[in-house]
Amino acid sequence: MGPTDVAVGITVATGLLFVAVALLSLRPGSRIRKTYGIDPHDGDAARSNALVLGLVGLGTVALGAAIAMDVSGRVVGTVTVLVGTGLCVGLGWLIRYRDRRELLTDPSVDRETARRLGGATVVCGLTILPLAPAIWFGATQVLLGAALVGPFVALGAIAFAYR
Structure with a gap:
């Protein structure tokens, strides 16, 4: 059992823990709902948070499985960036x-701030998108470094939107 096997085990266990927490939070009155900072009796908010946490958990399990099956890092990186972009854009669209x-x-924000945050989330997803072809085509580290400027721009956009 090598270091890769241990890393895969930890990754898959973490993903399964996320999925378990998401499923347990679906029960009405669940104490886990309180950890989200929402009213334990607010079913809609609990389902929304459980969906996000469940998707993160499934993605983490899929990453562990891909590593265990020795899938190319290029494929894993590109797919991860594309899925992350799609989820950011989808989440931002729903919020905005x-x-x-x-x-x-922070669900207590006013409607206008939520619209700005949703727009910033869409921008965040779109600024990460150039990393997908860079990873797929094996770009140099300098080009990847330049492409990583996008997420910092997105972080600034989110901070500006939350002001």
Whole structure:
């Protein structure tokens, strides 16, 4: 049993723990709901948070499985960036255009701040997108470093939106 096996085991166990917490938080009155900072009787908010946590858990399990199956790092990196981009854009769209403030870690924000945060989340996802072809085509470290400037721009956009 080598270091890779231990890392895969920890990764898969962490993902399964996320999924278990998500499933346990679906029960009405669950104490786990309180850890989200929401009303334990607010089923909609609990389901939204459980969905996000469950998706993170499934993604973590998939990453562990990909490492265990010795999938190319190029494929894993590209798919991870594309899925992350899609989830950021989808989450931002829901918050901005569908007023799903309960998806925010601070659901008590006003509607306008939520719209700005949703837009910033979309920007965050789109700024990460250039990393996918850079990883797939094996870009140099200098190019990857330049592409990583995007997430810092997105972080600034989120901070500006929350002001």
